[in-house]
Amino acid sequence: DLAELHGNGSLRLTTRMTFQLHCVLKGDLKTVFSSVVKAMGSTLGACGDVNRNVMSPSAPYKNRPDYALVEQTANEIAELLAPQSGAYYDVWLDGERFFSHQRENPKVTEDRAYNAHGTNFEGCAEPIYGPLFLPRKFKVGVTVPGDNSIDLLTNDLGLVLISDDAGKPLGYDIYVGGGMGRSHGKATTFARIAEPLGFCDLDDVFHAVKAIVAVQRDYGRRDDRKQARLKYLVSEWGIDKFRTVAEYYFGKKFQPFLELPEWEFKSYLGWMDQGDGKWAYGVFVTVRDGGPEGRGDGPAAVCAARANRIGSLAGGGVGAELGAHARRR
Structure with missing residues (x-):
């Protein structure tokens, strides 16, 4: 309509x-x-130098807890990285906020506010983005091993749920630095697939996400928007330096990346x-x-x-x- x-x-x-x-x-x-x-x-966040919508497979399975968890994680990362100031609501909704039947997970609220390692701007309306937001848009995808229906490696940040042999979730393999955009005639711009960064425990996923966003916020280029996506920072630094800086904001070492099965495209x-x-x-x-x-x-x-x-x-x-x-x- x-x-x-x-x-x-x-x-x-x-x-x-x-x-x-x-x-x-x-x-x-x-x-x-x-x-x-x-x-x-x-x-909210459909445009601008913030996190965009977070993708997970559109699989309709009701008997697969792993798919349910990655969809929940995608929703919660979107909440974690959503702009926090009231400007959107003031301009478009006369200051009124509308909520779904589900309130924000208290862990999202707690981990967003956590600032032991410099990920946040204290006293700022946008604690993660700060007064200048990000250098460019930021895209996240979350999936299960083998399911590449969301083209995981084209995202700035990709997460893959890892479970043990009994199906118990353990944590997430992390990819960084993907993006398919480039500018015609600009040899300095290029498409790039994300590469493995490491693994984090299930309880640490929001802290890991914040750490990676903070690296892009503080070190991504702001003088040239055509060079401002995370993939250019990862390409310039190399994955080892990027990991070291991200670990500073994370407050711990990333664990070794766990082996994954071959990716499959699933159309659903x-x-x-x-x-x-x-x-x-x-x-x-x-x-x-x-x-x-x-x-x-x-x-x-x-x-x-x-x-x-x-x-x-x-x-x-x-x-x-x-x-x-x-x-x-």
């Missing part, structure tokens, strides 16, 4: 599990933003057994004639309507699930 009422009717799905509305007039922005938030979505399209007696359906968004992939054009509601028709065959709509995977994690 928002795309039809306030945009050009185009609802676009991105490779980072988000929706885009295009051609929204300035006078309609507040209505669009507040409508998204009231529907339990968010536009078509019918899938959720493991709880129900089925899920992964919707393929076709290419519009003469247009790019991922556009739900003419009108935007067609995509959601088709998804719900498919869901009705399985005894329930899937439009809500599409929204759940595309919201700010």
